[in-house]
Amino acid sequence: MRQTKREAFPALPPGFKSTFLDALTPREISALLQSARSITISPHEVLQQEGEPADRLWLLRTGRVAVYRLTRGGNKLFLRWGVPGDAFGFGTIVRAPAQYLVTIEAVQEASILAWNLATCQALISRYPGLSRGVNGSLSKYLDSIIDMFVMCQLQSSEERLARVLVESANQLGHAGPEGIEVDLKNEEVALAAHMSLFTASRHLSKWQRTGLLKKHRGKIVVPSLCPFEKDPFSLPIPGDPL
Amino acid sequence: MRQTKREAFPALPPGFKSTFLDALTPREISALLQSARSITISPHEVLQQEGEPADRLWLLRTGRVAVYRLTRGGNKLFLRWGVPGDAFGFGTIVRAPAQYLVTIEAVQEASILAWNLATCQALISRYPGLSRGVNGSLSKYLDSIIDMFVMCQLQSSEERLARVLVESANQLGHAGPEGIEVDLKNEEVALAAHMSLFTASRHLSKWQRTGLLKKHRGKIVVPSLCPFEKDPFSLPIPGDPL
DNA sequence: CGGATTCTTGACGAGAATCAAGAGTTGTGG
DNA sequence: CCACAACTCTTGATTCTCGTCAAGAATCCG
DSSP: OHHHHHTTOTTSOTTOOOGGGTTSOHHHHHHHHHTOEEEEEOTTOEEEOTTSBOOEEEEEEESOEEEEEEOTTSOEEEEEEEOTTOEEOTHHHHSSSOBOOSEEEESSOEEEEEEEHHHHHHHHHHOHHHHHHHHHHHHHHHHHHHHHHHHHHHSOHHHHHHHHHHHHHHHHOEEETTEEEEOOOHHHHHHHHTSOHHHHHHHHHHHHHHTSOEEETTEEEEOOSSTTTSOTTTTTSOSOOO | OHHHHHTTOTTSOTTOOOGGGTTSOHHHHHHHHHTOEEEEEOTTOEEEOTTSBOOEEEEEEESOEEEEEEOTTSOEEEEEEEOTTOEEOTHHHHSSSOBOOSEEEESSOEEEEEEEHHHHHHHHHHOHHHHHHHHHHHHHHHHHHHHHHHHHHHSOHHHHHHHHHHHHHHHHOEEETTEEEEOOOHHHHHHHHTSOHHHHHHHHHHHHHHTSOEEETTEEEEOOSSTTTSOGGGTTSOSOOO
């Protein structure tokens, strides 16, 4: 119902849905959008880097981003994908002055709305619904991080990779002649599934031999036969490890 | 400054500090405390169980609790310690109707303030500062979970155990004749450090041989020589793995 | 055609879980 | 006060998963 109204906003793409805006009235959303600055970024561009002072709040309009932590060695530790409707940079309004605590990078061409620190502070004191939106978003992130943590602690590399493939197909995949195509390199899937490049390659090769999927350079194709419903890779996996 | 005022509340122990209450005025805190119910629980008692409908918001007054997830096999996946000032059960106010998504259990005798669902809803619409308190708490938890995740992905079992010991000594430890005593069984330390009982035992034995600590049944004693400042176990560990 | 990426595969080894057996500690009841 | 049971901890042997390294194959691009 409220969503129907929100679709009327020219600044937001049709079908746009955001936990972040859920607690706001259409009038408030309108005011929020007007005070935002619109940005476009390309794949591999970095939106925010952990450690930098947090002075911007973002709302992803279209496209996809990856959220990760950098290790001391400069490696990436994947945390989650960001999809349209996701907001980032909460440190800016929650515990200013703060620093970003994750790094965010585009994986697809993305369009973003941004508010600077001063605007955020003005908005937050004016619209209490904004705080509740932040609550909802933070709570969702917390949930998803806990899930990711549980996954990494309890599942084998094979299970993790399968899950990542299904999630990626859902979130980043697009229909192709042979099925759903996911434009990710082995390195990127491995990152998201928290395993080495080689382990990922081995599992993927095995699945390709079994005919579960087809691989190309920088792309994985899974047959579109109902893989959206249930994890198709959960079957070939031996006994439930729990 | 605000903290000085808060110490005046008879319902709160002296020195009590809580992110959750930080955004509220003394008057609001007073109202909040009056509408709370006070509870006491003993070690191993379960405060909330994941999956149950979230109908209570908690604030830990004194004592310690453990926050964890249950696996399908009934095993525990440790997430964090809860210390006085920590609040739990945010689902109750953030996305009602909700279910608890973690299990919380006392590890020490604990005293807790609780608000039921109806009260929460009344309070949340009345005091916008409450939302900001929730924001701060959620953001803190998110940060700590990410840290825990990073730790588990990048550090060896030895490093993790060392870190857990130091943290446990800080949070649960009490002074004894030979040093700081931590009343945890091997099984519990292993749980917190995310490793098997046996791996934990091996590392602890090794450290005991080196003289870094002393062990008893259900208790670990670390010499109180400045272990509060810096991780004393970081030294014997070989090259930095990153 | 090079040159740069990306991917594959095998060999090897480190780390940690599992299993098994037993030693040490605590508490209880006779 | 001792004997026994229950619990907790230790240690070694074994196994498994997965990361690392090395070498080379496949693909893409200028």
